[in-house]
Structure formats: structure tokens, C-alpha cells
Amino acid sequence: MKIIVPMAGMGKRMRPHTLTVPKPLIPIAGKPIVQRLVEDIARVCGEPVEEVAFIVGRFGSAVEKSLVAIAESVGAKGTIYYQDEPLGTAHAILCAKPSLSGPLVVAFADTLFKADFTLDSSVPGTIWVQKVADPKPFGVVKLNEKGQITDFVEKPETFVSDLAIIGIYYFQDGDYLRDELQYLLDNDIKDKGEYQLTNALENMKNKGTIFVPGQVTEWLDCGNKDATVFTNQRYLEYLKERGEKLVAASAKITNSVIIEPVYIGENAVIINSVVGPHVSLSGSAIVEDSRLSNSIVQTAAVVRHANVANSMVGNNATLIGQPSDLSLGDFNTLRV
Structure with a gap:
């Protein structure tokens, strides 16, 4: 299993803290957001994590060393890739093209979650979602009567679903994902001016790939100061429940x-x-x-x-x- 972590964004909503460090390195309960994320995914994977690939901006060698150390802390190899232009989620993931093979989890590094499950690696793909009051800022999914995903819609202007994609995805076949992402770039297929992962997911679904929704107990956002402080609150309660020494x-x-x-x-x-x-x-x-x-x-x-x-x-x-x-x-x- 591999974990792919796009984290090249500038984190403007978290300024002034992101003027000196990338947002994913801001601590939640004493550890960087991205470390909490990687540890939580490793915990639910149900199998060893062999590599964690981080897609970053030009954050400097000290940040890159700390990210490699985070990967090593879960027994994996750490790999660094760069996204020099903000061209969308599909482009960000494809920046880690050499690592897109075999089963993998893609997790964007501005969200944490609480979950009590083990990843089902027998399904072709899992997209983690959560019900939200206002779905307009999110990518959302629609489901059929079998509970399978039928549609992916990026930031809908009119209501189509309240099941927001939280930014964590499982793909049984990373090579297939890589090829679908490359197709978007090769054919300049954009949505709202960017190369979107949801377009690749839609193409894969139309070719017969079955995606199912994954549910988390709680979705914790780290998008701005107030959200991050609240996430810290909930995460401390979560760690106390687990009996961790704090x-x-x-x-x-x-x-x-x-x-x-x-x-x-x-x-x-x-x-x-x-x-x-x-x-x-x-x-x-x-x-x-x-x-x-x-x-x-x-x-x-x-x-x-x-x-x-x-x-x-x-x-x-x-x-x-x-x-x-x-x-x-x-x-x-x-x-x-």
C-alpha cells in the first residue's frame, strides 16, 4: 500500500502561521497535521505502508526532511515530488507519477478524520464522504439504490447531493488512476479552469469501475484558524478516548x-x-x-x-x- 499526499497549497486562509511553515506542518495535539493524517491512514489500511509520497511546493530541505521522517515513522519510504503551479487536484496527484502504481490511498493534507474501520482493499475504489449542510464548496457524489457512486460533481452551484468528498480516496489500481489523470492533461480537460480529480473519477466510473462511499465517524477540517482550533479540541478528546499519554x-x-x-x-x-x-x-x-x-x-x-x-x-x-x-x-x- 502507498499513501499519496498532495500538500503544495500556500494555505492563505491560515496566515500568518503559513507565512513561515506549510499548513500541513501546523501541530494538532502536538504533531503536524500531515503526520496525524498519515498515521491515521496507516492505522486503517490493514496492511503495511511501503511508501508515502508527498507533493509539495518549494518548502525547503528542512521541511522535506521532516516529511521523510514522518513516512519512516510508519515504516515506509518517504518520497518528495513538486507541484510548481496550482493547476488542480488531478495535476497535483500526477506530479507523483512514478509512485502511482499498485493499491494506494490519496489523502489531501488539510483534513483529519476519526474512524473505526479497516480499509476494504477488495473493492476497486472507495471515496470517503460526509454529509454537509452546504455542499457548494465541495466535490460531491450521488449514489444509486445499491449504495454505489453514480456521479461526481465538483462544487455544484445547484443542489445535487449533500455527500461531500472529504479528500481521502482508495484506488485498487494506481496505474489505472495514473493513466486517467494523464488523459486529462493530454487532452486539456478542465473543470472551472483546473484539472480535477473528479473528472478522472467520472471517466473511470463510465468505463465500469465501481466506486463505493466510505464513511468516517467525524470529519475534521484544518482550513482556517477557527477550524484548526476546533479540530485540535476534537482530536485531543479522540486521543484521550484511545488512552494515549498526552x-x-x-x-x-x-x-x-x-x-x-x-x-x-x-x-x-x-x-x-x-x-x-x-x-x-x-x-x-x-x-x-x-x-x-x-x-x-x-x-x-x-x-x-x-x-x-x-x-x-x-x-x-x-x-x-x-x-x-x-x-x-x-x-x-x-x-x-
């Missing part, structure tokens, strides 16, 4: 109250504070004389004399004062 032994907690679930990273320092619930505090962060809830505080950040909720504080940022809802980027200082 507080590092090296963390120094003095005269403080910790309200679970929280993640506290290596060498974090908490003094005279209340932390939690739903706080992720990355390694070497410092919290003093403060109240934190429902927030993400990243590596080596400092929070003093503050009441912080529904917030993200970036790497090496410093916050001193009283704001209660903020998004403070890396290396910034805010005094109120």
Missing part, C-alpha cells in the same frame, strides 16, 4: 491546574496558571500567570499574564497581556 514527563508544572484533555510537550513550562481544557502546548513553550483554554501554543512560544481562548500562538511568539481570541504568527511579540 503530557510529557519532562514538562515542568508548578502551582498550576491542568484540565484535561490537553497536550503538553517536552520541556514545556507552566507556572501559576490554569491550562485546559483543549489546549495543545508544544515543546519548550512557557506559560506563566495565565489562563489558557481551547488553544494551540506552538514550539518555544511564551504566554504571560494573559487570558487566552480559541487562539493560535505561533512558534517563538511572545504574548503578554489580556487578549482572549487571537492568531499570533511565528516570532511575533504582542503586549497589551
